[in-house]
Amino acid sequence: MFDLVIIGGGPAGVTAAIYAARKRIDFIMVTQDIGGQTAWSADVENYTGYQFITGAELVKKFEEHLKQFSVKLRENEDVVRIKKTTLGFLTETKKSTFESYSVLIASGRRPRLLNVPGEEAFKNRGVTYCATCDGPVFANKIVAVIGGGNSALDATLQLVNIAEKIYLVNVAPELTADAVMCQKAQSSQKVEILNKAVVKEIYGKQFVEGIKLDVDGVFRDMSLKGVFIEIGSTPNSDIIDFVVKDANGEIVVDQSNRTSALGIFAAGDVTNIPEKQIVVAAGEGAKAVLGIFRYLTTRS
Amino acid sequence: MSIVKVYSTPTCPYCIRLKEYLKQHNVVFENIDVSFDQKGLQEMIDASGQMGVPVVKIDSDIIIGFDQERIDEKLGL
Numbered sequence: 001m002f003d004l005v006i007i008g009g010g011p012a013g014v015t016a017a018i019y020a021a022r023k024r025i026d027f028i029m030v031t032q033d034i035g036g037q038t039a040w041s042a043d044v045e046n047y048t049g050y051q052f053i054t055g056a057e058l059v060k061k062f063e064e065h066l067k068q069f070s071v072k073l074r075e076n077e078d079v080v081r082i083k084k085t086t087l088g089f090l091t092e093t094k095k096s097t098f099e100s101y102s103v104l105i106a107s108g109r110r111p112r113l114l115n116v117p118g119e120e121a122f123k124n125r126g127v128t129y130c131a132t133c134d135g136p137v138f139a140n141k142i143v144a145v146i147g148g149g150n151s152a153l154d155a156t157l158q159l160v161n162i163a164e165k166i167y168l169v170n171v172a173p174e175l176t177a178d179a180v181m182c183q184k185a186q187s188s189q190k191v192e193i194l195n196k197a198v199v200k201e202i203y204g205k206q207f208v209e210g211i212k213l214d215v216d217g218v219f220r221d222m223s224l225k226g227v228f229i230e231i232g233s234t235p236n237s238d239i240i241d242f243v244v245k246d247a248n249g250e251i252v253v254d255q256s257n258r259t260s261a262l263g264i265f266a267a268g269d270v271t272n273i274p275e276k277q278i279v280v281a282a283g284e285g286a287k288a289v290l291g292i293f294r295y296l297t298t299r300s
Numbered sequence: 301m302s303i304v305k306v307y308s309t310p311t312c313p314y315c316i317r318l319k320e321y322l323k324q325h326n327v328v329f330e331n332i333d334v335s336f337d338q339k340g341l342q343e344m345i346d347a348s349g350q351m352g353v354p355v356v357k358i359d360s361d362i363i364i365g366f367d368q369e370r371i372d373e374k375l376g377l
Contacts, residue, residue, distance in 0.1 A: 033313075039313035042311065056311070056316050059313070124350040124351055125349075125350050126351065132311045132312065133312030133314070133353060134309070134351070134352065134353065135309075135311075136310075136311070137309070137335070137341060137351050139335070207345075207351065
C-alpha cells in the first residue's frame, strides 16, 4: 500500500514526483511516458530559466531531475481505471494494480478527433496529429491542415518549409490563432486558407488520396496525401468516474488541487484550471503534492 | 547478432526515446532519417504498410512505434 500514486509524467506529474520525493512520501509514478505533451512541442520559449529550448530537450531535463531521486517509476503503462477500496484507492493499468491512500491525477490531454469517415482507417496512412513528428514524411506533397487555432497555424508554418502546398481547412469564418502566425500563413504562396470549411470525408486506398469538403455550402474534392488534424485536445479524465468534471470533461479542482472525492487530487491540463501551459502545469503539480502531504499527515 | 534498422525523423519524441533506449542497451543500429532520405522513407512505407515513425526492423521483423515489449522480446533484452 502506497501513500500516493501519481498518474502521468508530464510537467505536472514530474514536478509532483520531485516534490513527493523530497517530502519522503512513499509513492509510485505510473505513466505512459515522461514529458507528455511537452515532448510534442517543437519550441518552448516561455519556460522560466530557458529563453529557448525544444520540447524534447526540456523533457530530457525533467527526466534527469526526476531520476536524481530513487523514484519508483512505471513507464509504458496506461492507467485504465481508478477504483475505491476500503482503505483508499486502486489504480489499475493493463498490466498491474497499485493501492494507495491518495491519488494525484496528472494524466494530461490527448488530441481531439475530427470524427469523420476515413479518419480512423487512415491514421498513420496519411492522417496524423503531430506535424512535428510526421511533417518531414510529406516532403514536396500536397497536404491539408485541419483547424484554425494556434496549433493548426503552428503545424501549417512548420509544413511551409516541407510540403508543396498546404490547404488550411478552418471551420470558422476567420482564423482564431495569434495574428503574427496568421499573417505569416497568409503571406505564404504555399498556403491556401479555406474558411467556413467542413471536412466530410477522408478517402483513399492504402493511403490517403484526398478529402471531401463543404466550403461555405460548396462541395470540393481535394486530391492530397496528408491530413494534419489540429483541432485542440481533450482531457484524459475517463479513468475516473467518481469525481466532478465540467462540461468539457476536465476534472474540477479547488485551489489546493482537491477534487470532489476526498483523497483524490488532480493537477495540470486534465483539470479545469485555466491556461494550459507547461509552467502552469509544473506549478500545479508542486502545489498538489504539498496539499497531499498535509492530507496524508492529518488524515484520521 | 540481429541487424537493427530504425526509421525515424529527428523531431519525433518516440523516435528519440526509442534510439536512447537502444543505446542504453548497447544495441548497434542503423538510423535512417526519413525526413531527407526519400529512398529510406519508401522502404519504410513498403515494409510497414504505413507512414508513422518510428519503425524498427529487427532482422526481417517490423515493429511500428516504440513498442518496448516487442523490442525486448526480439532482441532478448
